[in-house]
Every structure is written in C-alpha cells, then in structure tokens.
Amino acid sequence: MLCTCLWATAIRAEDPYLFFTWNVTYGTISPLGVPQQAILINGKFPGPNINSTTNNNIVLNVFNNIDEPILFTWLGIQQRKNSWQDGVLGTNCPILPGTNFTYRFQVKDQIGSYFYYPSTAMHRAAGGFGGLRVNSRLLIPVPYADPEDDYTVLIGDWYTKSHSTLKKFLDIGRSLGRPNGVLINGKTAKGDGTDKPLFTMKPGKTYKYRICNVGLKNSLNFRIQDHPLKLVEMEGSHTVQNTYESLDVHVGQCFSVLVTADKAPKDYLIVASTRFTKIVLTGKGVIRYTNAKKHSPPSPDVAEAPVGWAWSLNQFRSFRWNLTASAARPNPQGSYHYGKINITRTIKLVNSAVRVQGKLQYAINGISHVDPYTPLKLxxxxxxxxxxxxxxxxxxxxxxNLGDKIKVAPNVVNQTFRNFVEIIFENHEKSLQSWHLDGYSFFAVAIEPGRWSPEKRSRYNLLDAVSRHTIQVYPKSWAAIMLTFDNAGMWNLRSELTERRYLGQQLYVSVQSPGRSLRDEYNMPDNAVLCGVVKDLPWPPPYSIN
Incomplete structure (x- = not known):
C-alpha cells in the first residue's frame, strides 16, 4: 500500500521518497484448482507492484504476521554501498513473527524491470513476490516512444504442495520433483472464452510488457499469440531492438518488450511453457482488444515452444547492448569499454550435486553453503x-575431480575493492543452471558448450554484451561474465533455482572498503536487527568520511 510520496524541495535538493507499508500474512488461494496456503502482501497474490523512478528513495515497512521469520530481497536492484538492505540471511537477521522491519534503499540509474521475493526457507514457493519497476526521469529519454500502457507479467512454475511440505522434502533428502503447473500473474486461463482478460489493448496502440520468471526451477518460453515481441530492455539495460516470435526467460530473469495491437479485434493468449522438460507444462492468460466483439474467444491454435537448448543459446547470442541509448546503462556517456580493462582475477565456479549421509546437497567448488546464525555482514x-x-x-x-567430496560451511570469497574480475560458471551437469549476483550488474560476455579454457576468451563479446544480473548456463556448458567489484558490501552470488539455493549452491562475495569510509559504504542502519554472537554487543564505531 502506497502511503504517501514526498517530493523534495528545490532548497534541499533531495531525491523523492516513496513510502510503503506491507502486511505479510497467510491466505488461501487455488490457482491450479487446489486450495493451498500462500503468502500474501496486503492481501494480494502476487504482491503489489513497486513503481519507482530513478533516484527514488524507497522506505518500506514490513510487518511479519506469518509464523516464521522472513526476509525480502530486491532482485537486480544494486543498492550502491548498502548491502545492509539486501534482504538475505548473509546480511540481515530475519524479521521475526509479530515484528516489523523498515527497508531503506535508493534505486539509482538502472531503468528497467525487476521483482522482489522472500529469500528465506522455501517461502518463494508460497508467493510473496511482486514486480518492481524503475522508470526513467523525464530528463533521461528512452530509445522508444512512450507506450500506451505498461504491464507487469510474472510467469513461473508452481507447486500445489505448501512451502513447508516442500521444505520438509528437501530437509529429508528428497528433491522437489516436477511442478504442477505454470502461472501468469498468479493465474492460469482455460482459453475457452470464459476467462477474464489479464490485459486489454486498444487497436493500433503499442504496449510495454515487463516479463519476469519468478518461478522455482524451470526456464519458460514466453509468447503472445500472433503478436511479435520487440525486445527493448533486459534487467536494467536497453538492448538492440530485435523482434522475436518468443523468448526464453530463465529463472530470475526479466525482459521488457513492445507489442503493437495491430491484429483482428478479439482475444489472444499469452503463453508460458516449460523448457528442457520431458513433460511440457503450460500457463495461459488472455489479452483482449477493447473493440473486440462479445464472445470472441482466442484461437486454440498456439505455436509450440522451440525444442532443445541450441535454439536458446542462439537467442542469447542475438542479445546486444544498445550503445546509443542515453540511459539504462552503467554510464550514459558510453565510454565504459569493459573489453579493454585488464583482468586482475579469474574465478571458475563449478556446480555439483551430491548426497551427504543420504541427504541431497548442492555445492560450488565442493563447498555447500550454510547460513550461520550470525549474518556474515554483521x-x-x-x-x-x-x-x-x-x-x-x-x-x-x-x-x-570433485566427485562426491563436499564440505558444508559458510562460503565467503574475499574480493579486492575495485578489481576487474572474470567469473566462469562451468556446468558439468545435464540440467540448466541460472546464476544471480546481488549488488551488481555484470557483462554477460559468452555462453558456450564444453569446458572453459583461457583460449575461449577469443569467443567473448568484448564490445556490446548486455549488462545484466542473471545468466543461464546450459547443460555441459560454461558461461563467462566480467565486472568491476566497485560496490562495497557483502553480496550474495547464488543459484536462482530455489532448491539448489536452499541446499547450498550459493556463496557470498565480501568487498570491503579499505579505509572503512562512508565514501565507499554506508554505516549499519540504526534500525538494524542484531542476532547471533553480536546480539548483546555494543554498537560498533561507525565509518567516517576520509
């Protein structure tokens, strides 16, 4: 619920503040026809959209009225110098039942589409997610005309079992198994003419659709019946405006597309179907033209999703950064030539799945991360x-030879401030992986089949790779990203596949300010919750400007 919005005066020259209050509760929903417990925000599933503009200060007060501790993370929002607001167990003590916590962070010049979700336990399987958009200020033009309207489309696989049951499965060593369906904005349509439309379009007008995969494990192919998709933005970066019949959206990823209502006036289906699965699950939604006649149901004929991951890999290779756009880029002037910066460190990360005393665990380089009771940042x-x-x-x-060797422990990589680093994700498994790094955007320079070696750098895109925060790695393949670790804090690098993240496929990157300076990182907030070994310690000396 948006309480108020205070626009700063010219005298103080402050950026605007947006105030939100969230009441987090349980509720009963039946998106697949089976009543089940869900996590609602202000009574809504999915949760309310956060609609912000670059440089807005977000003040969000969360009241936890469920029976478990919870945290929320803001996927893709970089939060410069402020990992205190990241909302993961490595940086924050959880919000206990019956208490509240106020997040305070600023959305900087990262115009684009994002989402939030609960990062604790298996709460994401119960909902608690919603869209988060960062709009452009009027002074910063975007490389396309203003759309008639702007729609958020949250797609994701869904289980009818409760989040607590799914957590028990993982805790006793079982896998989650196959989901029960695919939802679009918390629903799935029958497509027989009885469905209410999710969205409407006026004939001849162009609309913006922000598509995010908020699911647990499956990549999804997204398409709109008979309507091409013009890609314009991806995870905070404007892209070269290629047109696609469909898009593969991997878990944690967000794309923005333009769609023009230039077809016959009737209903059309939005379709999201699972990729790389033996049994294809499909979710549907309805778009209605405003001038459609009554009883104009969508055609049952829907184009099938592509088959195989080679098609998906080729689509990734077609994505390019828009070098002429003035915003939704790390620097608007276009002078950031990442391909000419010397690499100071190469980190290769290999994911693995093993069983430890009969229990399934996922690991990175043989380490399965476990969150200590004391947050790493504290x-x-x-x-x-x-x-x-x-x-x-x-x-x-x-x-x-990783084999079955594995160690369960907190996994923290110490990274030198402002170093330019290359990270290689190497996937030896037969399933697709999806990786996300909090606090940063990185250049996704390559995805290729096989094993990585230094000679493979010749295949990198060193000119216009898209700057983004989540990257997929196909089976028996590798992916390379490059970035400057210039955002001080403790940042989570994790699998966006919830089962893998919960069972250890994550780590933290510690990027410390050498001089404990406020120029580099904010002090611990005055409302910080203390727990673990620091719970009863006196407040530490604050950082200062030096």
Missing part, C-alpha cells in the same frame, strides 16, 4: 569473523 562489521566463518575456503580454480 560478523564482519563487528570484527568477529573468527567466531562465524573463514574467508576463501574455496580456491579460484576448483579441484580437478
């Missing part, structure tokens, strides 16, 4: 890391 800020975790228990190069 331990670091208080100088008590020796009581909580050790840095760099993985090496930059994984062991040659």
């Amino acid at each position: 331990a670091e800020y208080y100088g008590v890391t020796n009581k909580v975790f050790k840095y760099d228990i993985i090496s930059d190069e994984p062991p040659v």
Whole structure:
C-alpha cells in the first residue's frame, strides 16, 4: 500500500521518497484448482507492484504476521554501498513473527524491470513476490516512444504442495520433483472464452510488457499469440531492438518488450511453457482488444515452444547492448569499454550435486553453503569473523575431480575493492543452471558448450554484451561474465533455482572498503536487527568520511 510520496524541495535538493507499508500474512488461494496456503502482501497474490523512478528513495515497512521469520530481497536492484538492505540471511537477521522491519534503499540509474521475493526457507514457493519497476526521469529519454500502457507479467512454475511440505522434502533428502503447473500473474486461463482478460489493448496502440520468471526451477518460453515481441530492455539495460516470435526467460530473469495491437479485434493468449522438460507444462492468460466483439474467444491454435537448448543459446547470442541509448546503462556517456580493462582475477565456479549421509546437497567448488546464525555482514562489521566463518575456503580454480567430496560451511570469497574480475560458471551437469549476483550488474560476455579454457576468451563479446544480473548456463556448458567489484558490501552470488539455493549452491562475495569510509559504504542502519554472537554487543564505531 502506497502511503504517501514526498517530493523534495528545490532548497534541499533531495531525491523523492516513496513510502510503503506491507502486511505479510497467510491466505488461501487455488490457482491450479487446489486450495493451498500462500503468502500474501496486503492481501494480494502476487504482491503489489513497486513503481519507482530513478533516484527514488524507497522506505518500506514490513510487518511479519506469518509464523516464521522472513526476509525480502530486491532482485537486480544494486543498492550502491548498502548491502545492509539486501534482504538475505548473509546480511540481515530475519524479521521475526509479530515484528516489523523498515527497508531503506535508493534505486539509482538502472531503468528497467525487476521483482522482489522472500529469500528465506522455501517461502518463494508460497508467493510473496511482486514486480518492481524503475522508470526513467523525464530528463533521461528512452530509445522508444512512450507506450500506451505498461504491464507487469510474472510467469513461473508452481507447486500445489505448501512451502513447508516442500521444505520438509528437501530437509529429508528428497528433491522437489516436477511442478504442477505454470502461472501468469498468479493465474492460469482455460482459453475457452470464459476467462477474464489479464490485459486489454486498444487497436493500433503499442504496449510495454515487463516479463519476469519468478518461478522455482524451470526456464519458460514466453509468447503472445500472433503478436511479435520487440525486445527493448533486459534487467536494467536497453538492448538492440530485435523482434522475436518468443523468448526464453530463465529463472530470475526479466525482459521488457513492445507489442503493437495491430491484429483482428478479439482475444489472444499469452503463453508460458516449460523448457528442457520431458513433460511440457503450460500457463495461459488472455489479452483482449477493447473493440473486440462479445464472445470472441482466442484461437486454440498456439505455436509450440522451440525444442532443445541450441535454439536458446542462439537467442542469447542475438542479445546486444544498445550503445546509443542515453540511459539504462552503467554510464550514459558510453565510454565504459569493459573489453579493454585488464583482468586482475579469474574465478571458475563449478556446480555439483551430491548426497551427504543420504541427504541431497548442492555445492560450488565442493563447498555447500550454510547460513550461520550470525549474518556474515554483521560478523564482519563487528570484527568477529573468527567466531562465524573463514574467508576463501574455496580456491579460484576448483579441484580437478570433485566427485562426491563436499564440505558444508559458510562460503565467503574475499574480493579486492575495485578489481576487474572474470567469473566462469562451468556446468558439468545435464540440467540448466541460472546464476544471480546481488549488488551488481555484470557483462554477460559468452555462453558456450564444453569446458572453459583461457583460449575461449577469443569467443567473448568484448564490445556490446548486455549488462545484466542473471545468466543461464546450459547443460555441459560454461558461461563467462566480467565486472568491476566497485560496490562495497557483502553480496550474495547464488543459484536462482530455489532448491539448489536452499541446499547450498550459493556463496557470498565480501568487498570491503579499505579505509572503512562512508565514501565507499554506508554505516549499519540504526534500525538494524542484531542476532547471533553480536546480539548483546555494543554498537560498533561507525565509518567516517576520509
């Protein structure tokens, strides 16, 4: 619920503030015809959209009225110098039942489409997610005309079992198994003419659709019946405006497309179907032309999704950064030539799945991460890391033969501030992976089949790779990203596949300000919740400007 919006005066020259209050509760929903418990925000599933503009300050007060601790994370929002608001267990003590916590963060010049979700336990399987958009200020033009309207489309696989049941499956060593269906904005349509439309379009007008995969494990192919999709933005970056019949959207990813209502006036289907699965699950929604005659149901003929991941890989290769756009880029002037910066460190990360004493665990370079009771960021800020975790228990190069060797421990990589780093994700498994890094956008320079070696750098896109925050890695393949670690804080690098993240396929990157300076990182907020070994310690000395 949006309470108020205070626009700053010219005298103070402050950026605007947006105030929100969320009441998080349980409720009963039946999106697939089976009544089940869901996490609602202000009584809604999915949760309310956060509609912001670049440089807005977000003040969001969350009241936890469910029976478990919870946190919310803001996927793709970089939160410069402010990992305190990241909303993951490595940085924050959870919001306990019956209490509230106020998040405070600023959305900078990252014009684009994002979403939020609960990062604790298996709560994402119960809902609690919603769209988050960052609009352009009037002074910053975007490379397309203003659309007639702007729609958020949240697609994702869905289980009819409760989040607590799914968590129990993982805790006893079972896998989640196959989901029960696919939802679009929390629903799925029959497509027989009885469905209410999710969206309407006026004939001749162009609309913007922000498509995000908020699911748990499956990549989805998205398409709109008989309507081409013009891609214009991807995870905070304007793209070269190619047109596609359909788009593969992997878990955690968001695309923005333009769609023009230039077809016959009737209903049309939005379709999201699973990719790389033996049994294809499909979710549907309805778009209605405003001048459609009554009883004009959509045609049952829907184009099938492409088959195989080679098609998806070729689509990835077609994505290009828009070098002439003035915004939705790390720097508007276009002078950031990432391909000419010397690499100071190469980190290769290999995912693996093993069983430890009969229990399924996922790991990175042989380490399966576990969250300690004391958040890593708090331990670091208080100088008590020796009581909580050790840095760099993985090496930059994984062991040659990982096999079944695995260690369960907090996994924290110590990274030098402002170094330019290359990270290689190497996937030896038969399933697709999806990786996300909090606090940053990175250049997705390559995805290729096989194993990575230094010679493969010749295949990198060093000119116009899209700057984004989530990247897929196909089976038996590798992906390479490049970035400057210039955002001080403790940042989560994780699998966006919820089962894998919950069972250890994640780590944290510690990027410390050398001088503990406010120029580099904000102090611990005055409303921070303390827990673990720091719970009863006095407030630490604050950072200062130096």
